[in-house]
Amino acid sequence: MSRQVRETGLLGRRLWYYWSWILAATVAFGLLWVAFGMLGNSWLQLIVAASLGVLATQFGFLGHDAAHRQIFTSARCNTWTARLLATLFVGMSHSWWRSKHNRHHGAPNQEGRDPDIGPGVIAFTRAAAARRTRGVPGWFTRHQGWLFFPLLTLEGINLHLASVRPLLTAGASRQQRTEATLVLLRLAAYVAVVVSLLPPGKAAAFLGLQAAVLGVCLGGSFAPNHKGMPIVPPEARIDFLRRQVLMSRNVRGGPLVDIAMGGLNYQIEHHLFPSMPRPNLRFVQPLVRDYCARHEVTYTEVALLESYRIVIDYLNHVGLRARTPFDCPLAGQLRG
Template sequence: MAALAAVGAGVLVLGDTWLVLLLAAALALVVTQCAFLGHDGAHRQMFGSARANEAAGRVFASLLCGLSYGWWMGKHTRHHQAPNTEGVDGDIRSKVLSYTEEMARSRRGAIAWLTRRQGWFFFPLLLLQGANLHVDSTTRLLSRAPVKRRWVDVALIATHWGAYLALLLVALPPGKAAAFLGVHLAVLGVAMGAAFAPNHVGMPIVPRTAKLDFLRRQVLMSRNVRGGALVHLAMGGLNFQVEHHLFPSMPRPNLRRAQPLVRAYCEAQQIPYTETSVVGAYRAVVSHLNRVGLFARSTFSCPLASQLR
């Protein structure tokens, strides 16, 4: 809250100058931390009371981030139930990126061209992810699809955007205000996407009918990222993704304490436990997307060559 207040005060002090765009980037990083705290509240990591956790989650997600808590909860719950499972996990469905060979083959036109190069376009595309999150959130709220406490989310999000736009229009002319919003959403997309993508992209994707026990379903589909306090902060504790999926209500500071126990148990059960560096994680993401993207090529298949293969 102090960081948000400091950014707001900075916008008013700097006023009509392009230097204010630096504060737009800073605001995006602060809002990303609010999103992580909303995630912690949704998993009941903060308080003993379920009601207090939900209240905190809604404040951080809907009021401070401007994203529907109810929409995200439904989506994220399905992800935890069956990570990287086709037809269940919404995180592996995308209108632009293809995470499976079947998705890549279905692409046509400009999207197919992009899919063939999607690994290299991954980080530039993250610049649009902030806006995309807000569009998906708003679309769900305006649809007839069920959203828990829809009108609470609507009221909090309306308050968020009312205060946000009022501050910008008081402090800045319309052009700089629009630039501020654009920079904020772009940096938000990169910060959020860079934290979530290494967790599962490039890990095995299984069909809906796959028979897996809970331990293997959570461990085999998740990737940990090594790093110190800065990595832990930037990823909101999601660098301990294996432990988080096994114990989703475990408070974030305790995940690193659970890691040695989880890793030792997986080794004893001969279950592969994946952990890599930050660079290694992003290299795996880009390599996987590029490999899958090759299947978007529309090439002639020779029957004789297929038999020889």
Template sequence: MGTIGNAPAVERRAVRVRASGTSDFTELAARIQGAGLMRRRYGYYWTKLLLVPVVLTAAIAVFVRIGDSWWQLLMAAAFAVIFTQIAFLGHDAAHRQIFVSGRWNDWTSLIIGDLFVGMSYGWWRHKHTRHHANPNKMGADPDIELPVITVTAEQAARHRLPVMRWLISHQGAFFFPILLLEGISLHVTGIARVLHRDPVDRRWFEIFFLVVRIGGFIALVFAVLSPGIAAVFLAVQLGLFGLYMGASFAPNHKGMPVVPATLKLDFLRRQVLMSRNVRGGRFIDTALGGLNYQIEHHLFPSMPRPHLRHAAPIVRAYCRRLGIPYTETGLLASYGIVVRYINRVGLGERDPFDCPLVAQRRAS
């Protein structure tokens, strides 16, 4: 399957390259393997998998017990956090972090994503596979081809209407408000994907799970709450879910070098130079679902989440020895970098965070 599906395939290709002695990934991979950081963490993940239905059942019970009250807006925020944390678990399964069996991982991610979160696993896997293969590469990474945010000067130049140019030039100010719509976008895009004529693995399972999750949740909300409160509840829940999801993924690559499609980099540099880690300790590790170790995750996608924090010092020291920039910052600082970056792009400034390797190759 893909790198969510294909992440292991990417690693296998990297292993073949380093076996010939031509890749700087060789020694690093050996150190990581020797430290036992690729071994499975069944206890950790089975605990989380068993907690998913328990926590959701408890949250629904509290929701029903509170009844028709504006206090339910607190529950809307709670559901947003719960669904995002469950989505992180689906992300781990999709990257083959939980089980040896690809089939078990696929079904786990499909059930978590479609039935518990309301996102199409098939759609997300296809998109995320392409991102992992070529992060921040123009024409190859779908995560830099966004409908409402421009991340390159070339994208900004495509817009001719004055109102669009004004919006883009101020897009930094709109970035977090726009994330409030991300929850709706994730649901709608996934539904559109499974209903499209393009081939979709397990299409009818996805359709069934999405109908049960999205339709069932809406029905529950309107059964318990009066129409006005129900509408506000869903708006708050979807808005905070989108904000949490977007704010968790935004620090990873936004504001890092965006490189042309023609640039060729080895696997190690392609993943390290385009990714950013976020410091912050165990709380940030939990809040961001391990995505704060983005460099290590991109180098070793199938590494179990609990091991990422132990791999980081090894990768950091190795990159320092090779002179490869290893980027890490605090969470709030990362948001500041993202906002400043997209503002500068929106104002038409070219290559605001140009990659040193790109500059060197242009000069030569």
């Protein structure tokens, strides 16, 4: 009985936390659109655009937590909450993101398995950088650390495009096509509202700034978690603890960082306990840190600005590293 009481209390606090955030974000969303209507043809609309970008990021974090079944005990309620938050408030397909994110959680930073370090504009591995040594691609790869954060301004648009791509992809499931249609309708309605009130120049600036802020806020929250941590070869076999801890990095900084990063600054704990509600991660952190120390598993935690410095340095030199992917703390621990 006492266990049931404790569990009921934890459930109540969890629901209170998440519903408070969802309600506050929804009210803020409505107020921003009221401000948009009142300001009319004004460059002050850019403040509304930037605020919408920040708010969409918070909705994205809430959708992420629901997708990990952190909010409700019912899987169905979590799924529909994640789907509605993603499609209506962020403009992103829940099914597309979930498939990609689940693969990342299963094999963080492992070549050929983690889509977050797969082929793309940025070369995240030595193998990818080795194919881009000459000409413009070579120059870009040698400077991609400095270009990474400016490129994040395009990540919001990339998320929208990836989410509607199932409409043009053969073999896409009915669910994927349905979500892609909803995202497309949401984006079309959003653009129509902005264009109906603002002249072309201001409308373009509004839409571009909102998407850029969304991309930077999301990318700035996800990048410190794994970039610059060990890259795992495709054939490597690692136990669950080391797979999740050694390839992840925590970011310290207090309540403001907790909010700005949506709890993803507790990345190690999140990877070990992906369904644990966000507000509980900070309480379990000391236990995880002590456990890793007892078992001689390196637990990495740095300040926010230091994490960005590490990401920039790693990306600028990813093709020049003389060490193998298992050099850094991973090698010694796996040999032991």
